[in-house]
Amino acid sequence: MSKEKITICEDLADIMPPEYQELVATATYGKEDRGWRDVGSSKELIESHSLCAGCPESIAFRYVMASVPAPEDTVFVGSTGCTSLVFPHVAIQNIHSLFGNQNAIASGLHRALKVRFPDQQKDVVVLAGDGATVDIGLDMTLQSWFRQEKFTTICFDNELYANTGGQESGLMQRGFVSKMAPAGKLFDKVRLPEIARESGCHYVACLTVSKPNRVEKVIKNAIYVSRVFGPSFVQLYTPCILEIGKQSMEGLDEMKDAESIGGRFVFKEYMTDEVKNFLKQKDDEDKARKKAAKNK
Amino acid sequence: MNKPVGVKEKGVKMSQHVKLGQKNKKGQVYTDIVDMFNMPEPPSFLTGSEVIRDAVKVASIDLSVAYPITPQSEAAALIGELYAEGYLGDYFRGESEFAVMGQCAGAAFGGARVFTTTAGPGTLRAFENFPMWAGARLPIQVCVTCRGINSPLTIQPDTLEMYFLLETGMLIWHAETAQDLYDYILAGFMVAEQPDVHLPIATCCDGFFVTHTKDTVNKVPDEVCLPPYDPYRSPVPCMDMENPPVRMMRDPFVMKSNYISYSTHASWQQEVRAAIERSRKHTIRILGSLVETQNTDREILIVASGTAVSQSREAIRLLEEEGIKVGLVKLKTIRPFPHAELREATANAKAIFVPEFNLSGWLAREVKACIPNNERVHAGPQVGGGMTMPLEVIAEEIKRYLGIPTETLASRGS
Amino acid sequence: MKKRLNIRISGLGGQGAVTAAHLLAMAANKAGLYSISNPFFGAEKRMAPAESYCRIGPERIYDRGELVYPEVIMVFHPQVITLQKSYTAPFYSGIKKNGLIIINTSTDLLTEEDHQRLDDLNVAVYDIDATSLALEIGGTELSTNMAMIGACAGITRVVSLDELEKALQDRFGKKYVASGGTATLDEAIKKKYAKKEMLLKKNMDTIIKAYEIATEWAQNQKQEMAVQ
Structure with missing residues (x-):
């Protein structure tokens, strides 16, 4: 959707809510170099969120929305959970249908968009929690990768079911005591990045959201790769501060701990050589373009 | 809303984004x-x-x-x-x-x-x-x-x-x-x-x-x-990022348990049900009617849908040979349920049989819930497990009601 | 023909019982009659019981599904009777008065009691060695079903040889949609004959031969049959 399409007709402009007016005035639709640096100064497509104060998921949302390369032609697919409370605030069309079927919805959606807009790049991005991705929806997550569906899957991993009150999930660490795991979780955190790599994802990244520039890079890589090669997967640690007993201001520390040496979320990236070359080339082009723009 | 529509009016409202007469890529x-x-x-x-x-x-x-x-x-x-x-x-x-x-x-x-x-x-x-x-x-x-x-x-x-x-x-x-x-x-x-x-x-x-x-x-x-x-x-936006509005709500009410969320959900359910009813006029325009009736002036009627209609047609032929006259109401649509049509068609019937290919008798319940004096409704015969419903079985059920002695049917395996 | 003819075919999976019913129905359709054919709805496996039904008549047919009260029963394999590979016991239950049973066998498979019960109903029984006939003329036992429909047509005259040939062309002459197992068998048959034309001719020859033998038998019958 171009910016032109969201422009308000003059007669109705005064009755439109301010957030919409602001979207029209400052949205980064169509801006080639949009990224996390726009957060705060421009519209990163998200209005006030409805998550807990200090929730790392809320900042993860902002970074993701700011990093999506072409929001004007992107459709998000979500699933039930904390993320589904945020999407109504987002200025990108989003589908929430059921719990766990997000990769099935995305499969049908991106194929339909391909049929309807054969000459246009439409990005489909799945954004769901760990319960939806790994437990109830694992079948559909994996099958979409096996089928080489060309869209990106992002998992907000908070290592438990947060929206329903902190139950055990497959991505929870072993031994953690939670609801439905009263004696501590009995098996290991599911190794989803490795499963994704072996299931046909061409680009896989696992990280926390402590470093916005890294999140931006990874999201852009994943979407670029999905356009050309096939499925890509990004797992982001967004700790549930509430359920792990942290204060609102402690989310960042928790993520930094988790990504330090020996932690569960040390940054890792898997990609094929082909993808590596492709991303390198894209980087070089971007640099050259930015340099040229600067010299103008 | 729900104004009666002249069903003889030809043509069904369709999109203007292609013109009738144009060809698709297969030449159709x-x-x-x-x-x-x-x-x-x-x-x-x-x-x-x-x-x-x-x-x-x-x-x-x-x-x-x-x-x-x-x-x-x-x-x-x-x-x-x-x-x-x-x-x-x-x-x-x-x-x-x-x-x-x-x-x-x-x-x-x-x-x-x-x-x-x-x-x-x-x-x-x-x-x-x-x-x-x-x-x-x-x-x-x-x-x-x-x-x-x-x-x-x-x-x-x-x-x-x-x-x-x-x-x-x-x-x-x-x-x-x-x-x-x-x-x-x-x-x-x-x-x-x-x-x-x-x-x-x-x-x-x-x-x-x-x-x-x-x-x-x-x-x-x-x-x-x-x-x-x-x-x-579509009455709701298509999710292709080609048409506003994009969502910019301050407060997503639907997922919150407050009055407006209940109200939204309740009215939306009613709207879906109303939309089902609004489909009638379009269906009638294309299929002619929601029901097909034969000889509904007769005292005995069969109301059925699906294959049970076919078996009933044969049973009616069989009974006709013995001088027993039975009418038929075939339901084409179950949702919307053809209430008015069914009440009209069954107005004079003394006995209404509802043969079904399931043992719950759901269609008989729907019929009973729809017509006055529903003790007239005889739920059956019913077959389950995928069995065939021989016409002889339907005929026997009706004859039993009429008090006509019937030979017990030899079933397979006897 | 004045009335409905209901045909029930009992055979074993792989013998072409379903194809036989479809061919008879298609032939009737070519003849301008009304017809419906369907298989017994099971998970058909080779050598397991398989059953199919064909209804033919001068007026629109609505009745469908398993045929409980047939005029004609065809038994495609002796095991239907000897090993009770039948959906009913006995295999002829439900047969109508003055009906007809055609059995693919080289010897009499019925007990004294069976004969008595069928005589009481004035049911004619015709034994034909259809498998031998298929091997002899079609060159494969897979043509057994052809011999059986030939015999059925020869006695009942429900469809003519001409119409059967047209149905055969329709079924094998062009791409046909069948369930997995049936499609595989079709391929097996096609490979065996190498050429489709040859397949059609040999199958037709099998039908004709069985038709002739059965016609002769029917003419010698003193019994009144409901099926003619």
């Missing part, structure tokens, strides 16, 4: 459905599965998702052959019915005309999706080739799954024959996609009795096809 001419039905070919002798394929061929479908389950597997595979020939935009095998219905939903959210098929246990595995489709106002068509769902396992026809579908918010039509199925698949899209309806539709038929039986069918020429779906006539 976009044609109004009423005109299509008026240009029949010489009769063909086909199985129900082949008929599903042939209807899909002229239905301008963008995408179909398949999954094997008896008895719809043949039809689902045949649609794949049409895709290979270029008649569909996309087609693939999903991983389970729950996933398939999600994939169909995704495609419909993205503005595609979507068709799929399922049966029995597959219908139930998919179930969470159906009320979601209706609530999301996705005009997907699923052809349900009914099959038993209880344990012990059966692959035989049994219409119990239709009972489960009744309150999903979908349109539910019940084909008697392969001819009905062909007509309903084409008409189904045109009705379901109307802006004041815009709901999913289940075109049901009895598995095997229709899908695997060879029967005579009048089709339309392959050189014409339905006008394509226009997602921008």
Whole structure:
């Protein structure tokens, strides 16, 4: 959707809510170099969120929305959970249908968009929690990768079911005591990045959201790769501060701990050589373009 | 709202984004459905599965998702052959019915005309999706080739799954024959996609009795096809980032437990039900009526849907030979339920028999809930487990009511 | 023909019982009669019981599904009787008065009691060694079903040889849609004959031969049959 399409007709402009007016005035639709640096100064497509104060998921949302390369032609697919409370605030069309079927919805959606807009790049991005991705929806997550569906899957991993009150999930660490795991979780955190790599994802990244520039890079890589090669997967640690007993201001520390040496979320990236070359080339082009723009 | 519509008015309202008479990439001419039905070919002798394929061929479908389950597997595979020939935009095998219905939903959210098929246990595995489709106002068509769902396992026809579908918010039509199925698949899209309806539709038929039986069918020429779906006539925005509004709510009320969220949900459910009722006028315009009646002035009537109608027609012939006169009401649509039509048709009946291919007797309950003096309704005969319903059994039930002695029927295996 | 003819075919999976019913129905359709054919709705496996039904008549037929009260029963394999590979016991239950039973066998498979009960119903029984005939003329036992429909047509005259040939052309002459197992068998048959034309001719020859033998038998019958 171009910016032109969201422009308000003059007669109705005064009755439109301010957030919409602001979207029209400052949205980064169509801006080639949009990224996390726009957060705060421009519209990163998200209005006030409805998550807990200090929730790392809320900042993860902002970074993701700011990093999506072409929001004007992107459709998000979500699933039930904390993320589904945020999407109504987002200025990108989003589908929430059921719990766990997000990769099935995305499969049908991106194929339909391909049929309807054969000459246009439409990005489909799945954004769901760990319960939806790994437990109830694992079948559909994996099958979409096996089928080489060309869209990106992002998992907000908070290592438990947060929206329903902190139950055990497959991505929870072993031994953690939670609801439905009263004696501590009995098996290991599911190794989803490795499963994704072996299931046909061409680009896989696992990280926390402590470093916005890294999140931006990874999201852009994943979407670029999905356009050309096939499925890509990004797992982001967004700790549930509430359920792990942290204060609102402690989310960042928790993520930094988790990504330090020996932690569960040390940054890792898997990609094929082909993808590596492709991303390198894209980087070089971007640099050259930015340099040229600067010299103008 | 709900103004009576002159049913003789020809033509069904359709999108303006293509003109009738234009050709698609396969050279088929976009044609109004009423005109299509008026240009029949010489009769063909086909199985129900082949008929599903042939209807899909002229239905301008963008995408179909398949999954094997008896008895719809043949039809689902045949649609794949049409895709290979270029008649569909996309087609693939999903991983389970729950996933398939999600994939169909995704495609419909993205503005595609979507068709799929399922049966029995597959219908139930998919179930969470159906009320979601209706609530999301996705005009997907699923052809349900009914099959038993209880344990012990059966692959035989049994219409119990239709009972489960009744309150999903979908349109539910019940084909008697392969001819009905062909007509309903084409008409189904045109009705379901109307802006004041815009709901999913289940075109049901009895598995095997229709899908695997060879029967005579009048089709339309392959050189014409339905006008394509226009997602921008949808009452809810199409999720393709081509049309505002994008969402910018300060407070997403729907997921909060407050008064406005209850109110929104309740009124939306009522709207879905109202939309089902609004489909009547469009259905009548294309199919002529929601019911078919024969000799409803008679004191004994049979009310039925699906294959039970066929068996009843034969039973009526059989009884006629013995001087017993019985009338017939065939229900084409179950949702919307043809209340007014049924009350009118049964006004003078003294006894109403409702033969069914399931042991719950759901249709008899629907009929009883609809007409006055419902002690007139005799729920039966009913067969379960996919058994055949011999006409002799229907005739015997009616004769027993009339106090006419009957020979006990020798059943198989006796 | 004045009335409906209901034909029930009991055989074993792989023998072409379903194809036989479809061919008879298609031939009737070519003859301008109304017809409906369908298989028993089971998970058909090779050598397991398989059953199919064909209804032919001068007026529109609505009745469908399993045929409980047939005028004609065809038994495609002796095991239907000897090993009770039948959906009913005995295999002829439900047969109508003055009906007809055609059995593919080289010897009499019925017990004294069976004969008595069928005599009481004035049911004619015709034994034909259809498998030998198929091997001899068709060159493969896979043509057994052809011999059986030839015999059925020869006695009942429900369809003519001409119409059967047209149905055969329709079924094998062009791409036909069948369930997995049936499609595989079709391929097996096609490979065996290498050429489709040859397949059609040999099958037709098998039908004709069986038709002639059965016609002769029917003419020598003193019994009144409901099926003519």
